[in-house]
Amino acid sequence: MIIEEAIQQKKFKSEFEKLVVNIIYTSRWLEYEEGKLFRKYDLTLPQYNLLRILRGQYPKAASVNLLIERMLDKSSNASRIVETLRKKGLVDRKACKADRRKVDVIINKKGLEVLEEANHDMAELHKDHQKALTTKEAEQLNNLLDKLRTIE
Amino acid sequence: MIIEEAIQQKKFKSEFEKLVVNIIYTSRWLEYEEGKLFRKYDLTLPQYNLLRILRGQYPKAASVNLLIERMLDKSSNASRIVETLRKKGLVDRKACKADRRKVDVIINKKGLEVLEEANHDMAELHKDHQKALTTKEAEQLNNLLDKLRTIE
DNA sequence: TGTAATATAATGTAGCTACATATATTTGCA
DNA sequence: TGCAAATATATGTAGCTACATTATATTACA
Secondary structure (H helix, E strand, O other), rough: OOOHHHOOOOOOHHHHHHHHHHHHHHHHHHHHHHHHHHOOOOOOOOHHHHHHHHHHHHOOOOOOOHHHOOOOOOOOHHHHHHHHHOOOOEEEEEEOOOOOEEOOOOOOOHHHHHHHHHHHHHHHHHHHHHOOOOOOHHHHHHHHHHHHHHOO | OOOHHHHHOOOOHHHHHHHHHHHHHHHHHHHHHHHHHHHEEEEEEOHHHHHHHHHOOOOOOOHHHHHHHHHHOOOHHHHHHHHHHHOOOOOOEEEOOOOOOEEEEEEEHHHHHHHHHHHHHHHHHHHHHHHOOOOHHHHHHHHHHHHHHHHH
């Protein structure tokens, strides 16, 4: 469905106004698609992303600061998401000995298992995307999105 | 900044995995840029979008259902956002006479004024985007995003 | 060395989404 | 007509972002 139909807006002032709406709308659509998948594992998107970052560090610990730097939402409150994951028994958290301001967060065995399972389903989702776009088109999209953000 | 640097992830499994992250990240970036703008007017993105839909209907009333259909987040709770806007004195709400289940929501004078001002700043933001991409590239991006969503 | 500046993490608040559920009204049809 | 199904909206809950503030630990340097 083209964006005009999707949100029932007949026309946009410019191709750029339309682009902003289109990117946000497509992001929401992707997040919803992924969200359906995560709910199976009682995870949210930010929780899944945090687990992925932690697995990237495994078996080293990550500080909350490191997590924030690598998250998609920089100002999301990593502390609270870590706490949620800890309550679910997917990560361990303890004070950092070298710098007592810091906290060492490590994904544990259960966390790695859940992540592994979710990743399988995620790979399936990406296969669906491959039906819609060729690799070349996906590349082109990636490059254009990167280019848009050069004004930052 | 390319997406790999932005979230400090060295490589992705595929161009498609990268694309999902890139779209969500770019959306967050746009929302943040727009958000800075809205905060000047004590508005949030959903509130701004709702006001725009209401102006599209003006001087006719919109039902909550119509608002939901046209919002970027279909399952956002339009009722509550309308209530927030009403508290801020930007919209009026009254029971619909023809169908008493429905509610008539109309943007008022103050709402139209605030929207007008915010739109000015928004136009400036779009000018910045034009520095990053040509109209042709924006078009290309729009088409690729629409194509990605054809699997829905 | 002592103190101010900085860094790290946690927490409080408003508003948001996603989902489930509740309530009231209208419609469909046996 | 009467009642079940459908429709429209509101509300409760968990978890989220954005922002401001706080608490604590470390660093810089006069």
